[in-house]
Amino acid sequence: MSNTQAVGVAYADPAVTLVEFQPYTVATVPSASPAGQMIYVSNGAAGNPVMAFSNGSTWRRVDTLAAISAT
Numbered sequence: 001m002s003n004t005q006a007v008g009v010a011y012a013d014p015a016v017t018l019v020e021f022q023p024y025t026v027a028t029v030p031s032a033s034p035a036g037q038m039i040y041v042s043n044g045a046a047g048n049p050v051m052a053f054s055n056g057s058t059w060r061r062v063d064t065l066a067a068i069s070a071t
Helices: none
Strands: 005-007 010-012 038-045 048-054 059-061
Touching: 038 059
Parallel strands: none
Antiparallel strands: 005 010, 038 048, 048 059
């Protein structure tokens, strides 16, 4: 795989069309430090799946900015 197209601070390869995230649950998410991480939480939106980002201390839902929660 060759990286040829700049995208933010990473590179996109025309042969790669998706990014796959390891699934976590609210109970298994890693530390939120350092800030800037992104994860998939299978039950983080009141039991529903959601993408979340780290602000350095808390995992936040990308859709509402609320902290992730299984309930």
